[in-house]
Every structure is written in structure tokens, then in C-alpha cells.
Amino acid sequence: MGVTSEEMRRLRWQCRRGMLELDHLLMRFLDLGYSDLDGGRQKEFAALLREQDQDLSDWLLARREPEDPRVAALVRHIVAVAREPMRRPAEAGDR
Numbered sequence: 001m002g003v004t005s006e007e008m009r010r011l012r013w014q015c016r017r018g019m020l021e022l023d024h025l026l027m028r029f030l031d032l033g034y035s036d037l038d039g040g041r042q043k044e045f046a047a048l049l050r051e052q053d054q055d056l057s058d059w060l061l062a063r064r065e066p067e068d069p070r071v072a073a074l075v076r077h078i079v080a081v082a083r084e085p086m087r088r089p090a091e092a093g094d095r
Contacts, residue, residue: 014049033081
């Protein structure tokens with residue numbers, strides 16, 4: 001089952017941390033990569049959002065790696081997705 005609009009609103013609110021770098025990374029991931037996660041990984045993302053801002057900042061900005069390997073893998077995935085270049089819509093001449 002897909003994510004409800006209410007769940008997305010809640011996650012979007014939780015991604016707003018008041019630190020520009022964190023806000024950008026988390027919101028961009030939510031927009032570009034969250035829906036590709038399976039249900040278990042979506043729950044891990046929601047749990048990650050309950051971490052302290054300083055820990056999230058250290059992890060997402062590569063100042064420190066999470067001790068838990070699953071969290072570390074999720075953080076690496078978030079950063080990779082958030083740093084992907086924006087894709088432009090296909091233009092008629094590109095076909």
C-alpha cells in the first residue's frame with residue numbers, strides 16, 4: 001500500500017529541521033527517493049527523523065558515521081539521492 005497524503009505531510013514537517021543543509025537534503029530525498037523505499041526502509045527513515053539534529057547533521061554532512069550499519073547505509077542512500085542532478089523533462093527533440 002502506498003503512502004497517504006497525511007503521512008507525507010507529517011514526514012515533510014519532520015524533515016524541516018531549521019538547518020538549511022539538513023532541510024535541503026531531507027526534503028529533496030523525500031521528494032526524489034522516499035517513495036522508492038520498501039515499507040521497512042520507510043519506517044527506518046521515519047525513525048531517522050527522530051534523531052537529534054546534531055547527529056543528523058554530522059551523519060548527513062559526513063562529519064561522522066552512524067554506529068548502526070543499517071542507519072549508515074540509509075544515510076549514504078539519502079545523500080546519494082539528494083545529490084543527484086535534477087532531471088529535466090524530456091523535450092520533443094530528445095525522442
